[in-house]
Amino acid sequence: MIATLAALPIALLASGLPVFLVFLVAVAATLAFVLPMPPLLLQQVVFGGLDNYALLAVPFFVFAGDLMGRSGIADRLIKWVLALTGRIPGSLGVGTIGASSMMGAISGSSAAAVAALGKTLYPQLVDAGYGRERSAGLLAASGAIDIVIPPSIAMILYGLAAEQSIPHLFLAGIIPGLVIAAIMSAYVVMVAIRAKVPRAGRFDLGLVLSTSKSAVWGILMPVVVLGGIYGGFFSPTEAGGVAAFYAMLVARYVYRSMSWGDIVRAAADSAVLSAKILIIVATAGAITWLLTTQGVPQAITSWLQAMDMSAVEYLLCVNVFLLITGCVLDPTSAILVLAPLLVPVAAALGVDPIHFGVIMTVNLAIGMFTPPFGLNLFVAQSVTGVPAHAIYRGVWPFVLVQIAALLLVTYVPALSLALVR
Template identity: 60%
Template sequence: MIWTLGAVPLTLLAIGTPIFALLLSGAVLTFVFILTVPPVALHQIMFGGLANYALLAIPFFIFAGELMGAAGIADRLIAWVLALIGRVPGSLGVATVGASTLIGAISGASVATVAAVGKSLYPGLIRDGYGQRFSSGLVSSSGAIDILIPPSIAMILYGASAEQSIPKLFVAGVLPGLLIALMMAAFVVARAVQMDIPRSGRFDLRHFLCTSWGAAPALFMPAFVLGLIYLGYSSPTEAGGFACLYAMIVGRYIYRTMSWGDIMEAAARAAMLTAQILVIVATAALFSWILTISGVPRAMTEWLQALQLAPWGFLMAVNVILLIVGCFLDPTSAILVLTPLLMPLVKSVGVDPIHFGIVMCANLAIGMFTPPFGLNIFVARTVLGVPLETIYRGVLPFAAVQLLALIIITYWPDLSLILTRSI
């Protein structure tokens, strides 16, 4: 079984095979050559992996994000952040971090944020003297904050895989996400002072009020969606549906920047992205089922118990593993494959599953912009037209900042859990 579930998938990964294909290949070979289970069970397990009510939230939130993007919401949010920052040193760089955080609270998709913020702010960053390396690294790394800011697709997938409360995961991600954003902003300010970057403007109350009025419908959306969940009026899935309706009303009737044709195009893009995610969900469920009946989770738990690791030692080991995995796999694939394996270990050492979910998401957020295969890097290369080598060098300081934040998140559980105690 080692060659079907280990050697074959790793070989396919090395040659660039899509994640769903390598998982399916390993599972099919195991069914054919090793297991005595009837082949009909293969597709039954795959479809069973999709029979989870929580997964219905994914297409809704993706569609809502596409609608808000088509309506030009990102530009209004960016203008509002710039008006708010005023004469803070490195204001444009800080605005990049702030805009990424706000857009992430709407779309929940890191790569979409990199594309939106990169198109709008990268030319200004270059014009102000930040340089290609720093600017491309800032745009690539800021988009990763979205994985922790609710609503987060990664948290929905973790909640479904680990059988944990998605509303609790959402609220647990707020403070860690803001911590990363604040640490990133502080680093940008320090670098701007060191590089003698000119201040890009001053705070003007009238201008701020005007941009606030224009951005108000967009700013209200996260509060509207999360309020429905936390006040008990809807589940995350139902709130995702309301988010789609809200986005259509804002884009079509308030901003008047979106036609019915644009809505259909956004629906088509959302359907394609949803299909890409759910096919990984189905194949990962099959792969995890085979590992489970083969006794791999039980063997790993027994091995860990024999080591007698303290919770801090276990979390350190898991951080190293997840950081390495994040360099090669996207968060969706990593969460779906690793969560069923790690959850028995998490429970055996007494780590809170909600806290562990935030730690896992924080690790995989860093993987979104670390070489060699961080998705944000390739999006930034396409959108910004910057060589990969420049982006690789540009993201390293920001990776160090987020690693420091990861240590704080990992060993300060209350940062994640304190807000969940009221739910």
């Protein structure tokens, strides 16, 4: 069975088959030729994996993020952040990281942030002297922060896979997300000083006030969403609905930048993207069910305990494994398949599952812009037109910077657990 569920998916991935079909074929082949189980079980498990109320948050937040990009909320947030960072060396690069963090606090979609920011900021970054490679690399890397800062779709899926509190995971992601943004900003400032990149402008209180007034509805969105969750007014799933409704009202009646027809088209595109995510959820759930019923997590736990591995050693091995995995698998697939296997071992070694969820998310966020298959690299290439090999060169420094932040998040649990506790 292990050979079927290990060798077959690798071979199918190498052939270019979509991830959901890789999972589906692997489970079907195992049920048909290895285990004495009726194939009808596959249908029940696949559809049963979607029977979870918390999953409704996914299409809601996807829709909210799409509306934010189309309605001009994102552009207003970008101008507001750039106004705040005008006096800092490398201010445009720092502003890019700040704008991406704000985008993450609204939609939780990394690829959407890269696409939205790339259209607006890439030409400005190149004109400011950052160069094509570094500009594209910065955009791809800063977008990864979005799946760490709440509300995060990756955190929602980890909460489902590991049976952990989604509100606690959202809280746990706040400080690590800000730490990653701060370390990246420090690196950008250092490079800007060394390369003598000019400041984007100067601090102008009048400009800050005017851009704040223009962006206030976007700034309030994460306040409404997260404030509602932690104030006890609604659950994370209901928060997704509130975010989508809020974005729709702002787009239609406040900024008046979208007609009802535009909103319907955005809903249709969001439905397609949500379907792509949820079909992976369904088929990955089948793999997880099969591994769990055959006792694989328990066997791995017993094997590692027999090796007498410490928590520090285990987390180091997990980081290396997840960084490699993130290069070839998207966060949705990796979390749903690997969390049920890795979390029991971490818990047995005394690692808090909430802290482990942040570690796992940060690892897979780095994988989103790590060559050669990181999703953000392809999005950045399509938006900027920079060749893939050039983006690879531009993104490597940010990979190393975020790995340094990952080690900090891994071995200082208080960063993840301070707000939760």
